[in-house]
Amino acid sequence: MSKMKMPTNLPDPIINENAKIVLARRYQKKDTEGTVYETAKELFWRVASSIAAEEAKYDRSTVKPAALARDFYDLMTSYSFLPNSPTLMNAGTGLGQLAACFVLPVGDSIEDIFDAVKHAAMIHKSGGGTGFSFSRLRAKDSVVGSTGGVASGPLSFLRIFNCATEQIKQGGTRRGANMGILRVDHPDILEFIKAKERDGELNNFNLSIGLTEAFMRAVEKNEDYDLVAPNSATVIGSLNAREVFNILVQKAWESGDPGIVFLDRINRDNPTPTQGDIESTNPCGEQPLLPYEACNLGSINLGNCYARGHNGKDSEIDWDELRRIVHLSVRFLDNVIDASVYPLPQITEMVGKNRKIGLGVMGWADLLYQLRVPYNSQTAVDLAERVMKFVRDEARSASKQLAAERGPFPAYAESVFGEANLGPYRNATTTTIAPTGTLSIIGGCSSGVEPLFALSFVRNVMDNDKLVESNPFFEAALKEADAHSPKLMEEIAKVGTIRKMDHLPEELRRVFVTAMDIEPIWHLKMQASFQKYTDNAVSKTVNLPNSATKEEIWDIYWKAYEYGCKGVTVYRDGSKTSQVLCTGDGD
Template sequence: MPAAKVPADLPVPNLNQNARLVLAKRYLRKGPDGAPIEDEQGLFWRVAHSIASRESAYAGSSWKADKLARTFYDLMTSFKFLPNSPTLMNAGTDLGQLAACFVIPVGDSMDEIFDAVKHAALIHKSGGGTGFSFSRLRPTNSRVGSTGGVASGPVSFMRIFNTATEQVKQGGTRRGANMGILRVDHPDILEFIRCKEREGDLNNFNISVALTEAFMQAVEDDEPYDLVAPHTKEVFGQLKAREVFAILVQKAWESGDPGIIFLDRINRDNPTPAVGEIESTNPCGEQPLLPYEACNLGSLNLALMTRDSRDGVDWDELKRVVHLAVRFLDNVIDASVYPLDRITEMVGANRKIGLGVMGFADLLYQLNIPYDSHEALNLAEKIMDFIQTESKAASKVLAEERSPFPNFPGSVFEGRKQGPFRNATTTTIAPTGTLSILAGCSSGIEPLFALSFARHVMDGEKLVESNPYFETAVKAAQCHSPKLMEEVAAKGSIAHISYIPEEIRRTFVTAMDIEPVWHLKMQAAFQKFTDNAVSKTVNLPNSATQEDIHKIYWLAYELGCKGVTVYRDGCKSAQVLCTGDGSKQEKPDERKESKVRHRPDVCYGFTQKVKTGYGDLYLTVNEVDGKPFEMFATIGKSGRSITAKAEAIGRLVSLALRSGVDVADVVGQLKGIGGENPVFQKKGLLLSLPDAVSWVLENRYLQGRAKAEDFQSLNVPTCPECAEELVFEEGCYVCKACGFTKCG
């Protein structure tokens, strides 16, 4: 497709250096040699011209396409609004796929399963992310009538989807990303909850458990709940709701996976229930969709919506931008070329769009409002209420010009005598990791992750970058200095710097300064006036407990959130080692060679009996000089396989201890490993034989020392493309340096 000719009088976008780098790497069209064949001005004009050209299809429009193209160009290059990444990448190109979010159904037959794999590959190739519910698949070991064999279950098939994503990712324009969801009443739910406990498994999936209100009520009442086989609708068995909820919490504490969604609440807000039931979301969880639906998203930059008024918000400008953005996103639906006819039909029938925000933390900084305050919550509700109201008004205008969305008859709006509207939904709070880099603002509704940070440039040189509103504030307070900025870059936060005025420290809080409950309250404040859902991470310090996560999950349910993602700092065991200032750590090949100590002729120790799901485990630990030296694990009344596993664990732990490995490191490796038969007892939940071994060692040798998890380095993951630190926000890892994101 030939590029749209750039008008001679078109203003050149004003971009910072980081935005230019991200645009060049990820968005500018490339030639066969990989070199850019357009500049920043050409990119934004290509998008503006392509989207505005759809206006000419509607005789009743109040806009002319050429004038609208200039208006859309100004809107984007002012960075008051940006569409989702596929639109920036593909509008006005031969590919033409402009949507970010898709949900593909997975049926309970081999044909349907592999059709879904193929459809996902096509979507990933075109730059979209996919969500799947695996809840229709029959449980593991169920009979398959056509072959007489047995089913392998949802998790087994998820691995096939994961492998397919890995291959497409290597050649596609963006990294493939998936959401895998399973209902809490599916018989394979425990296997699903644990499916990512081993680092690297299902690495192309985010996973969430779909919780029902019946399940939550059973948790509250401490009652069992039914597991239902989806292929027969028959009760398959029962589990204790509180035990399942506890395992959910534990796994989230260990690694951040799985998240949770509240399925009944999502479907209560389904605008077209007659069309179908919502069963899944997109990869970051903020966009619930019907099977074969897609949604295109865009974000308003609240950092640029200020003025000298009573509350500091420029409501007139916000209204103008909302109405233009809704028109832009509705035109995107017409301009997009979808990878499947079924998707084209579903998108055309419901015409869902998702207008969200970014720069909220920057807005609060400008208004001197702390993120963790009731004033901030009230402002969040007021702003999102306004955006929701005006986006609906804009959609109503479009319905008058163009007709309502085809499924409007029979929708909830018809029953409530609202509308008619052009779009079944208009608002979503989506991740803006890369978009916010282009706009030079904070991500989504997240607090800033760090006020200042050191970015590595060339030849080991470090460039310290700071939030501009923070830098202005400390200069005004006459406490700015290069040394201060370096100190802030090392820590990210100013909470510890006593010579900075209290008002500045109170206003310029960062993600880890904020109590977790305020993260959740902010999510709930925006959710109150959002059609779809809200992408937000509840950040927790490494010292957070499982009880803390339990409270967060329960509060999310009580406050009306549609789902929640938590992330405990440093919880990923395989993250790359680095310090706060990025100094070099010892490489694996630089470690001293370990030597296995010889066993004395006589050792003394103890034997402890532990109840496990496989029977009673008898654990003998012998000591040398008061320290554990070797271990023998014996389990009674078990088959040969379990006996062999117990012996293997004992031998390997003994080898580690005799090689000088600290007992805390052994505990850290074994603790939390899941198994098929977890058991509750007064000692707590023991998940498996390794977990039981870790419990004995921890209670014997680590009492009076910090808990085992405190020995884990607060490791920081790094970007695979530029080696800068990744941050976890909006439900995904994002690189603030180059725009890389694990979620596509």
């Protein structure tokens, strides 16, 4: 496709200081010496124009590529929507791998295992993250037919994947992230649960235990459950479900790992069950996928969808603006599929069939600050549901419109939508809530649906200069209340929160809460509210104070199940020195 010329009247993007650094280091194009030769404006135009150019393929398209390119440019440079990092890095560069999320199968043979290692390396190189289920691998010490020897088991192979990852930087920028999942009924489950006991062990992996409904029922009734050999499908032992759950909780209390995913629930929502079971998610857990499937994500900045009431006082959400952004973003993400070149033919085939996209949100805490609604309140939890229902309904309506222009996703007829005569849709899934680790830095907004970590903090800049950085909505509110001063900002930067600052107005202390001020249950309620109207899953960490007990973690894990979440990750403050990726720091 020929390159679209940059319009002469294209406005320069406004870029915040942190974004400048991140964009130059990771996203703008560099020559062989590592010198950046692409401006941020050129970057956003490269992405906007190459994704809009895909429109030309469709005879019945209702929009013109040149006009669409301009719309996409404005959408991204207003930071109302950003596509996932690989799209920003690679679109229009000839590299063409634009998706963040992949799941690869790991079969029970040496060939299959090393194929998966190789395929993961190819995906990491192109900027994607990989998830694997190790559940098909035979248990440690079981017999190997061909040699009469004994098998090494999932964990020893997992270490090989971890080592391989260590050596490959994603597109020369960051190290790859992985998810490793083992079903709770795999005979090696106890070893797997303890796999990250030592700090730094398997540090390129997030681990999750795949919990089944049968297991959860056994926990509830304090019964034993069966361990099944994957290679022979025979029961080879049993464990007490509560004891296993207890060890799981103990390890999560110690280090945050492993997380849990509810496999049966994920498969209940599998839109294309005739293509097989979903065994794993992507690295950060928000995107369950079939083996060899990939998905590209994008996030809407909800902080931009705030509208001051007509009377200048009552504030509200600008629903019309949100609708406009959702529709444009869905078109963008569907075009990304066409613009992508995947590293394996199996992936091209799977993505081509189901055309999954994952539109999500970021800037949720920023929106709540503007609306003056505390994150830890029923009003916020109810609003989350309303917002996400709106996003999903509009995303589906946009996907329907695309299906009318371009045809439904090829597997539509055999999908649950086809069976129920819903649709047709262009995409088997439309919504996913990503962590937005780097996107939120570029957009200058709060990440995903997380509360802020600190209202104000000290950032070390070059030459040992210290810069106090604060949330803009918080600063504005302080100014409005006549309470702003540089001295106060420095004080807040020391602790991050204003919870105990009695001299500040009560209203501000109620609204401007941070992750550490919030009772864990609110984290979970918020996750469940967003999950209710998200096709895929929600990336969320339930933050706990260092003093949190194992009983509290048990309770959170259990409630995550009761509330209908697809999985949960906890992190007890100070419980491990390094965390697996998914922050803006990458490696």
